[in-house]
Amino acid sequence: MQFEVDIVKRLRGGSGEFVLRSRFSATDRALALFGPSGSGKTLTLLALAGLLTPDAGRIAINGDVLFDSEAGINLPARRRGVGYVFQDYALFPHRTVWQNVAFGLTPLFGRISREDAERVDELLDLFGLSGLAGQRPATLSGGQKQRTALARAVAPRPRALLLDEPFSALDQPLRLRMREELSRMLDAVSIPMVLVTHDADEAEAFARTVVVYNHGAVAGVHRADEVTGQGRDLADVLRRQVADAYADA
Amino acid sequence: MDILHRLLEARFMEPLLLTLKVAGLATAVAAALGIAAAYVLSRSKFPGRDLVDALCTLPLVMPPTVLGYYLLVVIGRRGMVGGWLKETFDITLVFTWQGAVIAAAVAAFPLVFKSARAALEGVGRHYEDAARTLGQGELAVFLRVSLPLAMRGVLAGTMLAFARAMGEFGATLMVAGNLPGRTQTLSLAVYSAVQAGDDDLANALVLVISLVCIAILMTTSRLLRPRF
Numbered sequence: 001m002q003f004e005v006d007i008v009k010r011l012r013g014g015s016g017e018f019v020l021r022s023r024f025s026a027t028d029r030a031l032a033l034f035g036p037s038g039s040g041k042t043l044t045l046l047a048l049a050g051l052l053t054p055d056a057g058r059i060a061i062n063g064d065v066l067f068d069s070e071a072g073i074n075l076p077a078r079r080r081g082v083g084y085v086f087q088d089y090a091l092f093p094h095r096t097v098w099q100n101v102a103f104g105l106t107p108l109f110g111r112i113s114r115e116d117a118e119r120v121d122e123l124l125d126l127f128g129l130s131g132l133a134g135q136r137p138a139t140l141s142g143g144q145k146q147r148t149a150l151a152r153a154v155a156p157r158p159r160a161l162l163l164d165e166p167f168s169a170l171d172q173p174l175r176l177r178m179r180e181e182l183s184r185m186l187d188a189v190s191i192p193m194v195l196v197t198h199d200a201d202e203a204e205a206f207a208r209t210v211v212v213y214n215h216g217a218v219a220g221v222h223r224a225d226e227v228t229g230q231g232r233d234l235a236d237v238l239r240r241q242v243a244d245a246y247a248d249a
Numbered sequence: 250m251d252i253l254h255r256l257l258e259a260r261f262m263e264p265l266l267l268t269l270k271v272a273g274l275a276t277a278v279a280a281a282l283g284i285a286a287a288y289v290l291s292r293s294k295f296p297g298r299d300l301v302d303a304l305c306t307l308p309l310v311m312p313p314t315v316l317g318y319y320l321l322v323v324i325g326r327r328g329m330v331g332g333w334l335k336e337t338f339d340i341t342l343v344f345t346w347q348g349a350v351i352a353a354a355v356a357a358f359p360l361v362f363k364s365a366r367a368a369l370e371g372v373g374r375h376y377e378d379a380a381r382t383l384g385q386g387e388l389a390v391f392l393r394v395s396l397p398l399a400m401r402g403v404l405a406g407t408m409l410a411f412a413r414a415m416g417e418f419g420a421t422l423m424v425a426g427n428l429p430g431r432t433q434t435l436s437l438a439v440y441s442a443v444q445a446g447d448d449d450l451a452n453a454l455v456l457v458i459s460l461v462c463i464a465i466l467m468t469t470s471r472l473l474r475p476r477f
Contacts, residue, residue: 049378049382050381050382051378051381051382076381077378077381077382078381078382078383078384078385078386079384080382081384082382083382083383084378084379084382086375086378086379088375090373090375090376090378090379092376092379092380092394092398093398094397094398103380103383103385103393104383104384104385108385108386108388108389108392108393152379152383153382153383155383156383156384
């Protein structure tokens, strides 16, 4: 999996102008965008998904250009083939767990195909949701919601899975358990992923490459094998970066 | 028993059936246009958006006679659209039940528009974004996510629009007149009955209108109770 990102986006807010300059390339299957809140990591993820249009730059996955301001290319989100798991999961409240997972496979007019329906059943099974198929999201626990959101994002076979702080809505003990479950399930579906997090342990647990953000810019890119090759601990390196980030904040 | 007897009379049944036809069609037109306008205005930014919003709400606050006058200017025999229709297709809208439908639709439009706009504004954008990342086009996003999530507000607005269309008087009178059996709707028939001193007929008409309106208001308030 090869991600190439080089984008600029200016945003005007209550506290003045925020400039995102996101630039990195990575070839690993699991990538973490890591940094304190407001450092631009979620904006980068939205731009990857096509939900935020950069002012200028280029985004490519495996050589497929998703966005290129000079060439006038801006693939709409629905054609990018990337799954997105929102921080609050954004499960459709008017649909059951089964319907949520089937959403991306169901045509606007007409019924879901038999093969796709079987895929939904398999995913529910894999994510431990089979018993909840007929329930609405409002009745689910935090962990169940997260698994439903993951299954829904994975169902249309995206080329990459984007996860925005997937554990932040869970409490601490559940967070640790879900982290292990998520790794296991993501291995099972074998889809490259980009994870946004502000938790150094999380970044270390998932990512082969960690892109560190600070004040809207990339402060460093760390590859896990390089860091460990130098006899250092990745989480340690990240924590030091966070400390630096907060020091000049 | 006298009221029951009245209920089966043509003088009563004709305005009732005409009213249901006119109000039903007018509500359908107002709902389709109102929801479309609300979606466009709630999801896009363009210069003059506030002005368009104000124009869409105008029929709600204008005196019905003023609204009727404007409609005559547009669809009257010598009106901008009406004159063209008359010349090209020999269609006249003034003093027809179709004219009454237009008058009622315009009067009812803001009620759908306002409710639908508020309901659509309340739909979290991340639900729509989630649908987009799941490969859905804009029509699918609207029909499968935005509209269902806003449905209760939209339905409540549509019910109110139906009530408004049923009770429409001033604009209808100016555009379609008060022709018994042709353009005389319930609210016009009540006026004529009272003018003619036919209290029994007036009572029966008023009773039916009141019952329908109470039913609509009760349904609306139930629809607006939160569910999720």
